[in-house]
Amino acid sequence: MKNIISKIKYILLISIMIMEVSCDEQLVDINKDPLAATSVPPELLFPEVLANLSSVRTIEFAGANMHAQQWCGSGGTWLSRSRYVLGVPSVNNGWTTWYTTCLKNLSLVELLVESENPNNKYVIAQAKILEGFIYSNITQVWGDVPFTEAGNPVEYPYPQFDSQEIVLEGIVTLMDEALSILEQDLDSEIVTDSDLVFNGDREAWIRWANSIKLKMLMFIANKKPEEVASKIQALVDEPLILTNEQEAKFSYTTAIGNENPKWRFIQNYWGGNINLWYAGRPLVNLMNELNDPRLPNYFETNSNGFYVGKWQGATGFAVISKINANNVLPDTPDRYSTASETYFLLADAAANGYVSGGLEQANTWFVQGIQAALDYYDGTWGEISQTDKDNYIDSFPDLSTLTPEEALDYINDQHYISLFGNGIEAWNQWKRTKSVELDVPLNAGATDVIRRYTYSTNEAGSNINTPQGLTIETPMWYEK
Numbered sequence: 001m002k003n004i005i006s007k008i009k010y011i012l013l014i015s016i017m018i019m020e021v022s023c024d025e026q027l028v029d030i031n032k033d034p035l036a037a038t039s040v041p042p043e044l045l046f047p048e049v050l051a052n053l054s055s056v057r058t059i060e061f062a063g064a065n066m067h068a069q070q071w072c073g074s075g076g077t078w079l080s081r082s083r084y085v086l087g088v089p090s091v092n093n094g095w096t097t098w099y100t101t102c103l104k105n106l107s108l109v110e111l112l113v114e115s116e117n118p119n120n121k122y123v124i125a126q127a128k129i130l131e132g133f134i135y136s137n138i139t140q141v142w143g144d145v146p147f148t149e150a151g152n153p154v155e156y157p158y159p160q161f162d163s164q165e166i167v168l169e170g171i172v173t174l175m176d177e178a179l180s181i182l183e184q185d186l187d188s189e190i191v192t193d194s195d196l197v198f199n200g201d202r203e204a205w206i207r208w209a210n211s212i213k214l215k216m217l218m219f220i221a222n223k224k225p226e227e228v229a230s231k232i233q234a235l236v237d238e239p240l241i242l243t244n245e246q247e248a249k250f251s252y253t254t255a256i257g258n259e260n261p262k263w264r265f266i267q268n269y270w271g272g273n274i275n276l277w278y279a280g281r282p283l284v285n286l287m288n289e290l291n292d293p294r295l296p297n298y299f300e301t302n303s304n305g306f307y308v309g310k311w312q313g314a315t316g317f318a319v320i321s322k323i324n325a326n327n328v329l330p331d332t333p334d335r336y337s338t339a340s341e342t343y344f345l346l347a348d349a350a351a352n353g354y355v356s357g358g359l360e361q362a363n364t365w366f367v368q369g370i371q372a373a374l375d376y377y378d379g380t381w382g383e384i385s386q387t388d389k390d391n392y393i394d395s396f397p398d399l400s401t402l403t404p405e406e407a408l409d410y411i412n413d414q415h416y417i418s419l420f421g422n423g424i425e426a427w428n429q430w431k432r433t434k435s436v437e438l439d440v441p442l443n444a445g446a447t448d449v450i451r452r453y454t455y456s457t458n459e460a461g462s463n464i465n466t467p468q469g470l471t472i473e474t475p476m477w478y479e480k
Contacts, residue, residue: 042109042123043194046130050196052101053134054250054334056094057424059261061141063090064423067450068416068430069280069438071423072310074317078276082312083444084472086453094141095456098134099150106131107151122190122202125181129209132174133336136216139167140428143452143476144467158463164477165223168216172231175213182206197248197336203239208248211241211337218345219432219478221354229354236355241342242368244376248336259330266328274328279321282436283420284309286413293374293392297382298420300324313441326381327421335422340376343369344415348433351399351407359407363399366411370396373418409435431476448473 063081065071073082080087109127113120138145147167149159162170182202192200198208214235217228241247252260259267266272279299284307287295295307299321302308310320343365349355350362357364374389399407412435419426430436431451438449450472460466 040112042112042117042120042127043191045105045109046126046191046194047196049102049105049130050250052097053130053137055261056097057137058334059265060090060094060097061424062262063087064141064427065277065421066280066312066423068283068419068423068426069312069436070283070420070426071323072278072280072312072320074276074278074315076276079313079315083441084446084450086472088457091453092456092458094453095138095459098138099146102134103131104151106134117189119187120189121181121184121186122188125178125209126191126195126205128174128178129205129212132171132178132209132216133212135167135171135174136212137424139164139171140424140431140476141453142455143470143474146463158465160465161467165220168220168478171216172213172220175209175216178209179206179213182209196250204246204248207239207241207246208337210235210238211248211342214240214342214345215337218348219428221349221352222432222478222480225352225354232349233355236346241337242339242372244339244372244378247338249333250336251333252331254330260328260332260334262328263330263332274323274325275317277323277328278317279307279309279323281309281311282438283417284321286436287417290395291392292417293384293388294377294382294417294420296324297377297384298324298327311439311442313443324382332421338372338376338418340369340373340418341415341425343372344411344418347399347411348408348415351404351411353404359400359402359404362407362411366396366399366407366414367393369411369418370414373414408433431479434480446473451475451479 063073063078063086066073066078066082067084073079077087106127110124113123113127117123135145135147139147143164144161145164145167146159147162147170149156149162152159182205190200190202198204214232217232217235220228221232252258252263266274266276270276284295284299286292287298288307299307300323302319302321304319307321308319310317346355347362347365347369350357350365351359355361370393371389374384374392377383396410399410402410412429412433415433416426416429416436419429430438430449440446440449451474452470452472454470454472455466
């Protein structure tokens with residue numbers, strides 16, 4: 001695509017559009033959006049989609065950090081989230097923003113390209129990958145959601161809610177469709193300046209599509225391993241996100257109005273004080289047991305010099321470790337897909353026998369996953385010394401000497417630890433593997449750990465097909 005304006009201007013423009021959207025703002029139904037664009041250059045829609053996608057992930061659904069029990073809310077909204085009070089405005093905002101602002105505009109991108117520049121197939125592929133990633137977030141927050149009938153209110157004014165199985169398989173299909181385009185050497189333009197993830201790097205988009213596909217197949221494998229094992233095996237030799245430099249993320253900056261929404265929240269409403277967020281007990285206990293060198297990166301010590309977490313929903317934080325404020329900086333990115341996640345998923349697949357190599361191969365990927373997670377801090381405020389990295393990796397047994405079940409415990413624990421601050425991914429990793437024992441929060445009125453959000457009241461009030469009878473404790477389809 002032609003360079004229309006610089007990348008920073010794109011980000012600032014979209015930030016201005018969303019910065020005033022609060023957690024309490026009421027939004028319209030997904031099928032009645034008076035603000036949706038109808039005719040604009042397709043590349044102009046990408047920044048809006050990405051900024052709104054990450055705004056929801058970063059602040060509206062920041063409570064997922066509490067659901068994964070890596071963070072613990074100390075008061076107000078965040079104590080409520082710890083107790084599974086989800087907040088109707090946040091749920092409505094998330095649902096409506098993802099379906100309307102994001103998915104509807106991506107559909108518009110594809111229509112505009114097909115009608116005006118049909119040779120620009122790479123742009124359609126980029127849109128399909130983003131569409132699949134957004135649906136992966138939606139289904140893992142709500143479960144059964146509109147998919148096959150979504151985004152077409154004229155033909156489907158009351159879209160059916162597809163099963164999570166259909167949605168996950170549909171995301172895989174979207175990745176295959178995108179890859180079949182991107183892997184061709186075409187005379188096609190690609191979104192560049194307004195691609196705020198990869199700047200129009202076609203190979204990077206291929207890696208991301210394969211990585212999303214791997215993740216979705218691993219969720220499906222929990223229920224249908226024999227049907228997807230060969231597909232997972234085929235991905236082993238495909239380009240994947242395997243270095244920290246290759247990861248997919250939305251980068252915030254220190255420019256006014258373009259900061260990370262969590263940072264902006266504590267500046268605007270809490271005087272810049274991070275006392276809202278403390279350490280969750282399950283994660284701290286696990287990391288203390290392992291003498292994990294990332295402890296000071298994740299948390300501050302308490303007044304006695306220890307790392308101590310809190311039971312979700314409890315009050316009284318005098319001796320509890322706070323989240324290290326460096327995790328909520330203006331330029332803290334929203335990390336979509338990481339190298340460590342890829343390696344841990346591959347190790348998981350090998351330990352489960354979905355791919356060849358057995359536990360010996362699983363051990364190789366396991367070590368590479370830990371290495372990538374530790375190396376992420378190289379050159380930053382939290383850089384870990386090489387000695388500490390080596391000692392930590394050497395502290396683990398060779399997985400090939402263990403049973404598959406024992407090996408999976410190590411793999412999935414490290415996967416869970418590596419997702420700190422990435423609440424939706426950490427929460428769903430737990431649902432898929434149950435590798436860590438989570439607590440039922442105090443004063444939550446629940447008997448089990450939260451598995452899903454209730455549906456948007458906007459959608460439930462306008463769509464007669466909205467499922468009934470599901471609770472936040474109803475397991476996801478892919479759970480064992």
